[in-house]
Amino acid sequence: MNILRKLTAIATPGIVRNFSVSTSNNATYSCKVLVVGGGTGGCTMAAKFARRLPKDSVIVLEPSKDHYYQPLWTLVGAGVVRVNDTRRSEVSVLPKNAKWIRDYAEKILPEKNKVTTKEGHEINYEYLIVAAGLQNDYKKVPGLYEALNDKSSCVSSIFDKEYCEKTFENIKQHKQGNAIFTYPDTMIKCPGAPQKIAYLADSYFEKMNVRSKTNIIYNTCLPVIFGVPKYAEALMKVVKRKNINVNYKTVLKEVRHEKKEAVFVGKDSTNEITMDYSMLHVAPPMQTPEFLRNSSQLVDNCGFLEVDMYTLQNQKFPNIYGIGDCTNTPNSKTAAAIAQQCYVLEQNLLSTMQKNEPKQKYNGYGACPLLTSYGKCILAEFTYGGIPRETMPFNQATESRIAYYMKKDLFPFIYWHIMLKGYYHGPEKIRTLLNPFRA
Ligand SMILES: Cc1cc2nc3c(=O)[nH]c(=O)nc-3n(C[C@H](O)[C@H](O)[C@H](O)COP(=O)(O)OP(=O)(O)OC[C@H]3O[C@@H](n4cnc5c(N)ncnc54)[C@H](O)[C@@H]3O)c2cc1C
Incomplete structure (x- = not known):
């Protein structure tokens, strides 16, 4: 049965998404873009590149069968929603055009353009996006x-x-x-x-x-x-x-x-x-996953993927980019940050693919809806250096009801229906409309 499964997995592109890969498989896969991690950043980037490239040119390496909208866990803790309300199956949030390998990255071999997995597979890539997040320690x-x-x-x-x-x-x-x-x-x-x-x-x-x-x-x-x-x-x-x-x-x-x-x-x-x-x-306490901490050529002293804080590209290996919580960019680690990073990464990786220098720059945007009670919220939005960059036409340091409902209802809607599909790039355009005269 295992041999049959192995042959089927190799011979039939895309089949892997339906299987939990067994331990006896030692398959070799190749792709144009490998995304390690199928959380917020990984799903978003996979959606962007799966849309642009032929079927199965994008592989997502992600061990979990479920995907969670973590920002709502604060309201789970407060009894407003249940944890089940924050969960979707991983297969439902990954792009159909991409191949999902349900396994853990074990090693990145950047000189060989290869990632090995816990189950013994090898994945050759042309370009790598690391989106492995943070884990509780x-x-x-x-x-x-x-x-x-x-x-x-x-x-x-x-x-x-x-x-x-x-x-x-x-x-x-x-x-x-x-x-x-x-x-x-x-x-x-x-x-x-x-x-x-x-x-x-x-x-x-x-x-x-x-x-x-x-x-x-x-x-x-x-x-x-x-x-x-x-x-x-x-x-x-x-x-x-x-x-x-x-x-x-x-x-x-x-x-x-x-x-x-x-x-x-x-x-x-x-x-x-x-x-x-x-x-x-x-x-x-939190840390990046072990496979990343062990990739000494790619990480800083704390185990975070080293990338240029503006272009999100690794300086030693230009075909490697990073997004989200696992990179060493000095921004607030939030899903809101990923919404802005994803556009920068998309454009810069496209430039790299065309042998050009990456030109788009991430400004360090992050947002934090600071719930101050049931029905009240201070909606902090800021860029590198802690400079406020507010979207709404009012002072967002005041506790507001509208910000509470944005956090509870609007942001989850945007996340599931727009962001994970690769179409949301943060509130900059909305800000220009609502707030044209603010710096
Ligand atoms: C309680 C709480 C409240 C929050 N509130 C907010 C908020 O109000 N606003 C906001 O914007 N953000 C908020 N966030 C933060 C936000 O959820 C994260 O910043 C965001 O989800 C990070 O995305 P990511 O892709 O970097 O990591 P994740 O979404 O965590 O994804 C990382 C993925 O990598 C996978 N992975 C791990 N190890 C391996 C491996 N070896 N091989 C392959 N894959 C691997 C994991 O399974 C996971 O799916 C909150 C988070 C929490 C926990």
């Missing part, structure tokens, strides 16, 4: 993984499909004591999310009349509440109004869930503080 905090997996513990995380519904369970069960929210000492996706869930929990506690018996603590490794001064100022007013205790440069070091204790350490010191909690929400 639970092992970095002793006791965290055990605590998350203990259903009876009050420890959860909106950063994982497995634990985001548990966040709302914990919020509902909380009656009094310390509700602690953390931010780790690594690069993370959506740097606003760890505080958004604290604000939503505050609103829920208010509604349930337990807020007066609750001490909300936000322990962040950062020295500020948010990296863009305009929005940091607005968020400090929210923090003050909600009476949230913020401890800067404070990092979660250990979870002792049987005792309901969390150990923190100062970022610049060795002083440990142990805090007891009634609920603990953790934004876990």
Whole structure:
């Protein structure tokens, strides 16, 4: 059966998308464009190039059978939507014209223009797009993984499909004591999310009349509440109004869930503080996938794919580009950033294919809808250097209802129906219409 499957996979282009490839397969594939990772960036880029190139010229290497719209996990944690509402099958979001190999990248061999996979396949490419995202690194905090997996513990995380519904369970069960929210000492996706869930929990506690018996603590490794001064100022007013205790440069070091204790350490010191909690929400440390960290020719010291921050091209190997959370561009790691990056990458890769220099430049755009309560949101939009670049014709540092519904309803619609199909390039055009006179 395995031999039959192997022969069929080699002889019939495109068949792989229907199979989970078995371990005894050692097939060799070749393509014009190989996309590693079928998440936000990978699907978007695959759609763009599958449309331009003949059938099966694009291969997507992605192990998961499902694709999630992660930005809604914050509202899963707040009990507004269910995790199932954020899921689609991977096959339904990949372009029909591309070939899906359901497997893990194991090694990139850039000199040979080849990627090897966990199941023993080899994929030869002419051009490579790395879109492998960020993964949670639970092992970095002793006791965290055990605590998350203990259903009876009050420890959860909106950063994982497995634990985001548990966040709302914990919020509902909380009656009094310390509700602690953390931010780790690594690069993370959506740097606003760890505080958004604290604000939503505050609103829920208010509604349930337990807020007066609750001490909300936000322990962040950062020295500020948010990296863009305009929005940091607005968020400090929210923090003050909600009476949230913020401890800067404070990092979660250990979870002792049987005792309901969390150990923190100062970022610049060795002083440990142990805090007891009634609920603990953790934004876990994150890292790029192992295969990428091991590709020493391609990554920086932290394991992120090295690309030019404007063109998104790797400087050593011009036929390699990167998009999304796994690259070393100094922007906020968000799906909103990918919406702008995808057009730049498309145009620049087309130039590379025609032996021209890449000309399009990514301006570092990212957006973060900072939910401040049920029905309210500060819609932060900014470019490299933390310069605000707002789309709407009002001051987006004010808490607005419209921004909340954009986050909850409009952005998911754009994501599933336009962005993953490769047609959405961020709000620049809309901005020119709505906001023609702003810088
Ligand atoms: C709680 C939360 C809230 C967020 N809120 C917002 C928000 O409000 N606004 C916003 O714009 N963004 C938000 N984001 C961030 C956004 O979801 C991410 O920035 C975006 O999805 C990253 O896309 P990506 O393609 O880089 O990575 P991903 O979408 O994570 O895709 C990476 C893919 O690579 C695959 N992969 C991993 N290892 C391998 C391997 N060895 N071989 C092959 N494939 C592999 C994975 O299976 C995955 O499918 C939020 C994220 C979270 C978790």
